[in-house]
Amino acid sequence: MCPGCYKMNVDGYCVQCRKKLFEGAKVSPLLGFDAPAVDNLAEYQQRTKRLSISGVQLKYSLRLEDKELKLVETGGQYIIKPIPPGTLLQHPAIAPENEHLTMQIAEQVFGIKTAANALIYFKDGVPSYITRRFDVKPNGKKYLQEDMAQLSGRNKHTAKPGEDFKYDGTYEEIGALIKRYVAAYPPALEQLFKLVLFNYIFSNGDAHLKNFSLIETVMGDYTLSPAYDLMCTLLHIPNESDLALDLYHGCYNSKFYGSYGYFGQSDFRIFADKLGIQPIRVQRLLTQMLSGRKTVFTMIGNSFLPDDQKQAYLDKYEERLRRLGMTEQMIAAVIDPEHPGVYAPTGKPVILTFMNRPVVAGFFVSTPDSEKLKQENKYTFVTAANARQYQKTRDNSLLTIIDADELINAAFTEDY
Numbered sequence: 001m002c003p004g005c006y007k008m009n010v011d012g013y014c015v016q017c018r019k020k021l022f023e024g025a026k027v028s029p030l031l032g033f034d035a036p037a038v039d040n041l042a043e044y045q046q047r048t049k050r051l052s053i054s055g056v057q058l059k060y061s062l063r064l065e066d067k068e069l070k071l072v073e074t075g076g077q078y079i080i081k082p083i084p085p086g087t088l089l090q091h092p093a094i095a096p097e098n099e100h101l102t103m104q105i106a107e108q109v110f111g112i113k114t115a116a117n118a119l120i121y122f123k124d125g126v127p128s129y130i131t132r133r134f135d136v137k138p139n140g141k142k143y144l145q146e147d148m149a150q151l152s153g154r155n156k157h158t159a160k161p162g163e164d165f166k167y168d169g170t171y172e173e174i175g176a177l178i179k180r181y182v183a184a185y186p187p188a189l190e191q192l193f194k195l196v197l198f199n200y201i202f203s204n205g206d207a208h209l210k211n212f213s214l215i216e217t218v219m220g221d222y223t224l225s226p227a228y229d230l231m232c233t234l235l236h237i238p239n240e241s242d243l244a245l246d247l248y249h250g251c252y253n254s255k256f257y258g259s260y261g262y263f264g265q266s267d268f269r270i271f272a273d274k275l276g277i278q279p280i281r282v283q284r285l286l287t288q289m290l291s292g293r294k295t296v297f298t299m300i301g302n303s304f305l306p307d308d309q310k311q312a313y314l315d316k317y318e319e320r321l322r323r324l325g326m327t328e329q330m331i332a333a334v335i336d337p338e339h340p341g342v343y344a345p346t347g348k349p350v351i352l353t354f355m356n357r358p359v360v361a362g363f364f365v366s367t368p369d370s371e372k373l374k375q376e377n378k379y380t381f382v383t384a385a386n387a388r389q390y391q392k393t394r395d396n397s398l399l400t401i402i403d404a405d406e407l408i409n410a411a412f413t414e415d416y
């Protein structure tokens with residue numbers, strides 16, 4: 001299996017990965033040297049208010065010379081992140097594969113532009129994560145790059161005592177910086193929205209200001225850089241926060257958060273609205289990010305994680321999907337995959353499963369209110385028990401309103 005993209009039946013890196021990572025050179029997944037020795041462990045274990053995986057991980061620079069990767073002090077084209085030292089993290093040994101898997105899912109399943117990456121092995125067989133620096137031009141010069149901490153003027157001098165400036169701010173603020181500095185900002189804002197939602201879905205609680213950057217393009221203007229440092233940090237830090245930054249100022253006062261104590265789909269719709277993304281686009285992006293479950297399962301299954309960690313990764317993913325409910329397109333696909341529509345007539349009742357409420361069986365029925373309710377991801381519905389009477393009387397008091405933000409599953413069953 002290719003240690004870059006998990007393609008089966010290839011020896012070493014596949015042709016596509018070689019192109020992306022090494023300009024086509026046939027580089028071995030086995031490095032010619034052992035993992036660098038760590039002699040200053042204490043330095044990596046200094047406790048700050050917030051344990052961050054990025055503060056624990058070590059990074060080394062590599063250069064490609066005659067098909068061989070060599071450790072260098074300056075002029076690196078690649079970064080490797082070995083297994084992090086120390087004892088603060090749980091399961092540190094899986095960190096390289098966690099990051100590799102998460103980056104591959106982002107790109108392969110959700111079409112998020114990511115820094116080229118793979119798994120690579122030291123001479124002694126110990127795995128490491130490797131990524132190609134996207135700020136290095138083929139001639140060795142660099143594209144200008146600024147992260148969101150720099151762009152917002154935050155640094156250690158502006159931080160409050162005991163706090164880390166990179167966790168200060170909101171994702172909405174990153175959107176404002178994109179609008180200010182990126183000429184073609186609408187696609188960049190959608191990219192930001194997808195990435196923030198991806199981080200929530202895959203339990204990456206460490207997507208702080210320095211993990212978003214603007215980078216110079218070949219045209220000389222600026223764009224949002226490819227995604228980097230994506231991983232399920234919750235696997236390593238059990239009390240990890242759900243998000244490294246607030247979605248927007250006041251996000252914890254939302255109705256959904258007030259009811260459940262975590263963010264749901266409506267919170268991401270509010271966030272998207274604050275970014276200025278059109279509701280129809282938001283619908284499409286939400287559907288895309290909340291679907292793809294089967295492909296994600298397959299990729300986790302194919303990964304190099306040990307079985308128990310595959311299960312843990314999957315459980316955390318499922319838990320986040322559960323929090324985010326369903327979209328109109330997702331319900332419609334269940335009801336009538338051939339002619340999708342929530343209000344498509346069905347012979348059998350649809351069984352709905354909710355977050356905190358009992359299961360309901362019945363039929364979606366369109367009423368004059370339906371169009372307006374749809375804007376809030378709510379749908380008019382008649383339970384199986386009321387269906388016959390409703391058919392006769394069209395009495396609206398027999399109807400229920402379904403909030404798809406709270407919907408975990410919709411299905412037909414043969415038992416009914």
Ligand SMILES: [Zn+2]
Nearest residue numbers: 002005014017
């Ligand atoms: Zn590959």
